Amino acid sequence: MAETRKNDVLLEVKDLKVHFQMNEGLLKAVDGVDLTVREGRTLGIVGESGCGKSVTNQALIGIVPHPGVVTGQILLHKKRGVALEKPIDIVKLPRNGKEIRSIRGGDIGMIFQEPMKAFSPVHTIANQLCEGIMLHVEPNKKKAWDIALHALEQVGVNNPRQRMNEYPHQLSGGMRQRAMIAMALSCNPAILIADEPTTALDVTMQAQVLKLMNDLKREFNSAVIFITHDLGVIAEMSDDVAVMYLGRVVEYTDVDTLFHNPKHPYTIALLQSIPSVTRKAKSELEVIEGTVPYPMNMKPGCGFYSRCKKRVDGLCNVQDVPLVDIGNGHKVRCMLDEARRP
Amino acid sequence: MLLSYIVKRLLQMIPLLLCISVIIFVVIQLPPGDYLTTYIRQKESAGTQVGADEIAALKARYGLDKPVYLQYVDWIWGIISRGDFGNSFQWDMPVAVKIQERLPMTLAVSFMTLIFVWLVSIPIGIYSATHQYSVGDYIVSGIGFLGMSVPGFLLAIFVIYEVYNHTGIAISGMFSYEYQMAPWSWGKVMDMLPRFAVLVLVIGIANTAGMIRTFRAMMLDELGKQYVTTARAKGVGEKRLLFKYPVRMAIIPQISTLAGTFAGLVSGETIVSKVFNMETCGPMMYTALITQDMYLAGSFLLITAVMVCAGSLLSDILLSLIDPRIRFGKVVE
Numbered sequence: 001m002a003e004t005r006k007n008d009v010l011l012e013v014k015d016l017k018v019h020f021q022m023n024e025g026l027l028k029a030v031d032g033v034d035l036t037v038r039e040g041r042t043l044g045i046v047g048e049s050g051c052g053k054s055v056t057n058q059a060l061i062g063i064v065p066h067p068g069v070v071t072g073q074i075l076l077h078k079k080r081g082v083a084l085e086k087p088i089d090i091v092k093l094p095r096n097g098k099e100i101r102s103i104r105g106g107d108i109g110m111i112f113q114e115p116m117k118a119f120s121p122v123h124t125i126a127n128q129l130c131e132g133i134m135l136h137v138e139p140n141k142k143k144a145w146d147i148a149l150h151a152l153e154q155v156g157v158n159n160p161r162q163r164m165n166e167y168p169h170q171l172s173g174g175m176r177q178r179a180m181i182a183m184a185l186s187c188n189p190a191i192l193i194a195d196e197p198t199t200a201l202d203v204t205m206q207a208q209v210l211k212l213m214n215d216l217k218r219e220f221n222s223a224v225i226f227i228t229h230d231l232g233v234i235a236e237m238s239d240d241v242a243v244m245y246l247g248r249v250v251e252y253t254d255v256d257t258l259f260h261n262p263k264h265p266y267t268i269a270l271l272q273s274i275p276s277v278t279r280k281a282k283s284e285l286e287v288i289e290g291t292v293p294y295p296m297n298m299k300p301g302c303g304f305y306s307r308c309k310k311r312v313d314g315l316c317n318v319q320d321v322p323l324v325d326i327g328n329g330h331k332v333r334c335m336l337d338e339a340r341r342p
Numbered sequence: 343m344l345l346s347y348i349v350k351r352l353l354q355m356i357p358l359l360l361c362i363s364v365i366i367f368v369v370i371q372l373p374p375g376d377y378l379t380t381y382i383r384q385k386e387s388a389g390t391q392v393g394a395d396e397i398a399a400l401k402a403r404y405g406l407d408k409p410v411y412l413q414y415v416d417w418i419w420g421i422i423s424r425g426d427f428g429n430s431f432q433w434d435m436p437v438a439v440k441i442q443e444r445l446p447m448t449l450a451v452s453f454m455t456l457i458f459v460w461l462v463s464i465p466i467g468i469y470s471a472t473h474q475y476s477v478g479d480y481i482v483s484g485i486g487f488l489g490m491s492v493p494g495f496l497l498a499i500f501v502i503y504e505v506y507n508h509t510g511i512a513i514s515g516m517f518s519y520e521y522q523m524a525p526w527s528w529g530k531v532m533d534m535l536p537r538f539a540v541l542v543l544v545i546g547i548a549n550t551a552g553m554i555r556t557f558r559a560m561m562l563d564e565l566g567k568q569y570v571t572t573a574r575a576k577g578v579g580e581k582r583l584l585f586k587y588p589v590r591m592a593i594i595p596q597i598s599t600l601a602g603t604f605a606g607l608v609s610g611e612t613i614v615s616k617v618f619n620m621e622t623c624g625p626m627m628y629t630a631l632i633t634q635d636m637y638l639a640g641s642f643l644l645i646t647a648v649m650v651c652a653g654s655l656l657s658d659i660l661l662s663l664i665d666p667r668i669r670f671g672k673v674v675e
Contacts, residue, residue, distance in 0.1 A: 063574050096580045105577035112575075117568035120587050122665050132576040167666045183576070 009077050010190055010223050011037035011060070011108075012087070016066055018247075025297045029055040029068070031247040034323070035225075036240075036295040037191055042224040044238030044255070046231060046270075050292050052247035053227045057193050060225070061104045062090055076189060079107055083275050106136035109189035113196040115176035119168035125152075126164040129183050151186035152179065155212060167309065174205040179214070185216060192217070193225045198233065210236055231274055235259060243267050246295050246303035249323060253330040261333040266304045272292040302335065311338055348659065353650050362647045363640075367414045370643075376406055377634045379433040404431060415570075417637060421644075428637030432630065437641045440626070445608070447516065448622040452607035453539055458546040459553055460596075467557030468589060471565060482554065489551030498544050498617040502580075505540070513537055514619040541618055545611045557592060564588035577578045590664065597660050604653025608646050 018030040030052040035160040037043055045053050058064045060074060075087035093100040104110075112118040119128060129148035130141065136146045145164070152160035167177055177197060184192055194213065198206040210233065217224050226237050233242055234255065241258045242250040243266065252266040262268050272286035290307040301317035302308070308316070316335050323333040378400055382392050401407040405416065420426035427636045429439035471478045506512050516537055564570065565588050574582045609646065612624030623642060630639035661668050 029599060061575055063571065087438060101577040101579060103573055103577070108571075110575040112568060114568060120569040120573070121589075121667055123586075124666075130571070131578060135577050168669055225634075311468045 005073050006142075007083070008039040009036055010039055011077065012073070012075040013037075013056075014073040014075070015062070016056065016059060016074060016091075017070070018052070018059050018229045019069050019071075021067055021069070022227075022296070025147060027296045028298065029248050030297045031057065031295070033242075033244070033247070033249055034252075035242060035249070037223045037225060039190070039223055040104065040221045040231055041218070041239040042226055044234040044241040045225065045227045046229060046234050046241060048245035048292050049230060050295075051244045052295075053229075053244055054195055055247075056244075057110075057195050057225065057227055058099050060090065060193060061110065062093060062095060062100045063104070076103065080102070080303045081190060104132070105184075105187055108187055108191045108193060109184035109187060111177075111180055111184045111192065111194040111197045115173060115180045115294065117170075118180055118201065119176065121168055124165055124167055125171070125179055129164075129179070129186055132183060133186050146285065147188055148182070151182035154216070155179070155182045157182065164299070169272065175202060175210055181209070181212065181216070187219075188220065189221045189222065191225065193227070195227045196229070197226075199230075206233075206331065213237070231270060243270070246292060247300075248303060248333065249331070250304065251331065252323070253328075257328075257330055261330075262327065263330070263337050264304075264334050265308050265310050265336070269309070272307060300334075312336065344659070344662070348655070349431070349486075351658070352656050355655075358651065359644075359647060363418055363644055364414065366640050366643045366647070367410075367417070367636075370523065370634075370640050371410055373634065375634065377636065378406060380522035380633055381431070387421060393588065404429070417640070421641075424496055427641040430635055430638040432631070432633050432635040437638050441623070441641060441645070442648075444623045444626055448624070449607060451538065451622060452610065453544070454538070454609075455546045455549070455611075456540045456603065458542055459549045463550045463553035463557055464589075466552045466595075467592075468584070470554065470558040471561030472584065474562060480560070483558075486551040489547045490555070492548070494544060494548050494611065494614040495617050500616050501540055501544055501637060513540060516541075517622050524547045533668070537620075538619075539615070541620055545614050553596070557596070560592035560595060564591045567591075594661065594665055595641060597657050597664065600660070601650050601654035604649040604656075605646055608649055609642060 011200050012034060013035040016030055016033040016035075018027070029193060033052070033056055035043060035045075036054075040330065045056065047053050053063060059070050059322060062070075063236070064070055068198060070091050073091040074195055076090055077084060079088065080219065082223060085151065088099070088103070090100065093103075095110050098334060118164050119125075126145060129151065130144040133144040133147050134141065134228045135247040138147055148162055153249060157178050163171065163175070165177070168179075171179060177200075181197070181217055192213075198209050199212070201209060212225065216222075224237070226234070228234060238255045240254050241252070242249045243258070245266050249261065251258070251267045258267065259271065262271055266288075269286065269288045275285055288307055293303070295303075299317070300319050302311075302321045305311050305316050310316070314333070323331050323337050324337075324339065350481045353427055365628045377396070381400075382397065385392050398407070405413060408416070416429050420428060425438060427441070429435065430437050432439055433440055434485075451512075473479050511518070516534055517530065518533055519523075524530055567588075570583065570587055573587055578586075588597045609624045609627045612628050613675050615622045616628070627639060629635070629644040630642065
């Protein structure tokens with residue numbers, strides 16, 4: 001976060017809001033998120049279920065489901081590796097227009113959480129891989145097939161030639177996730193969004209897939225947005241980290257600072273709740289009391305107020321807390337921290 | 343692979359159909375009395391005394407003096423060896439002739455109805471699902487519920503009344519009076535078509551309404567699935583995506599119900615046909631059952647059983663082609 005070179009910025013998210021008007025009231029799934037995605041760096045987004053990670057990521061490629069309303073800016077600075085004079089605002093593009101569709105898959109690739117469900121069960125791997133390639137890279141079917149095969153080889157699928165003609169149910173879970181990654185990579189997107197890509201895998205598979213993703217990132221110098229609830233994975237994968245809570249970024253910094261000098265009480269609590277080998281025997285694991293409140297008809301004030309151990313009545317629950325830069329690009333959304341500053 | 347599977351299934355069908363034929367024969371024999379009992383009672387109520395020797399002669403003529411199992415063996419052997427389905431008591435004619443009179447028209451009506459139902463309900467179901475809770479969806483759903491809850495015979499009566507009121511034509515039977523006995527000609531076809539269409543429409547509406555509901559539900563289920571999002575995230579256009587993934591998936595369960603649909607092809611919609619006085623198999627089978635015309639009724643039931651077997655074989659073949667997870671006899675998840 002320290003250096004702010006402007007020209008390696010690929011994607012800028014400014015004040016992104018995704019609101020759902022429901023019968024019961026207004027659901028603020030994402031409520032003012034700012035993110036910066038840079039070339040060759042991995043941005044980790046971490047948070048509990050329901051904090052808005054996945055909706056943020058849907059907004060990035062314009063596939064927020066009905067009746068979600070997206071406001072703010074999502075600025076794409078480079079298209080197909082070429083810097084744009086005027087960045088494209090993804091929020092403003094028509095939902096099913098040509099332009100947004102060329103960005104989906106072409107500039108921003110997506111790896112999904114559950115490889116079991118993310119493939120169509122009735123089409124071959126080749127069919128599903130070639131579909132994207134033919135849209136974005138190579139319209140010729142034969143050549144697209146070769147590219148798809150090459151992508152499968154790259155991600156280390158064994159017997160790639162045979163796998164191409166197989167159906168998803170014939171592949172193991174790990175193989176399917178590799179095929180999923182191959183599908184996202186095959187179009188050489190500059191930005192790769194991975195939405196909990198290893199949650200459904202067992203630990204050994206998880207380690208292999210994470211290593212693979214790191215290798216591929218280095219090889220292609222692509223930017224990765226890594227969404228997870230697993231701080232261990234964040235430590236392994238990310239350069240920068242955004243901690244999300246209730247649709248907002250509560251802390252945003254580089255990975256070292258996050259683990260060694262966290263500021264927000266939520267981040268601190270999260271870190272304390274990780275089991276560790278060096279932890280003293282018999283000492284109990286810290287837990288965060290309560291659950292994430294439902295983000296509907298929220299009172300003003302800090303979203304974490306109800307569960308925060310350091311909350312101060314009359315300070316934290318009065319007005320919405322701004323995200324403040326406390327130096328070196330380390331941003332925190334906490335009244336207490338701001339109060340501590342001179 | 344596919345061919346050997348089909349042959350295997352066809353061979354399996356032989357013992358199955360034999361078992362079914364036994365059950366059919368037994369069930370038909372279950373009600374007390376037989377055709378002759380009804381026949382003699384009719385004669386007696388008309389004032390004619392039927393003597394014991396006359397009854398014995400009639401019994402011998404119809405083969406009713408033999409034990410039941412011999413009657414069955416004669417019947418089934420006739421079918422297998424010479425395609426002879428026995429004689430209809432009521433019509434005093436070979437059953438095969440009576441069925442041949444009605445079956446082509448019945449199958450034509452049934453298949454047209456089936457096509458009509460699919461052609462209408464699938465597009466509407468797709469629209470309804472992709473525009474869930476829109477004004478159009480509500481209108482379609484409203485009409486759908488109406489169509490589902492109005493019984494076919496009531497609709498038939500209403501149609502007959504309205505058509506008669508406006509055109510003076512009374513729809514009764516497949517042809518108007520002057521063409522009833524006439525050989526096939528252009529005029530006869532043109533005479534039949536509107537009646538044919540009305541029959542298809544009336545029978546089809548209830549099924550269409552039902553199928554729109556199920557297809558809409560299937561589509562909604564599929565549209566929410568992860569693989570649809572995956573395709574969307576790849577940049578696939580909405581229309582292409584819709585037909586490549588969810589529509590294909592939503593059709594799968596419809597195909598698996600083909601066996602049931604085929605059962606209705608021969609004798610379905612009896613009541614509507616009766617209201618329209620159409621010469622289809624449904625009403626004929628109904629009368630045959632009432633009068634204990636056992637060979638005619640049994641043959642209809644047997645044909646229905648064959649249709650069910652054929653339908654289930656066809657649906658299995660289609661399913662194996664459309665869904666790779668289903669491979670001849672086992673489902674892989």
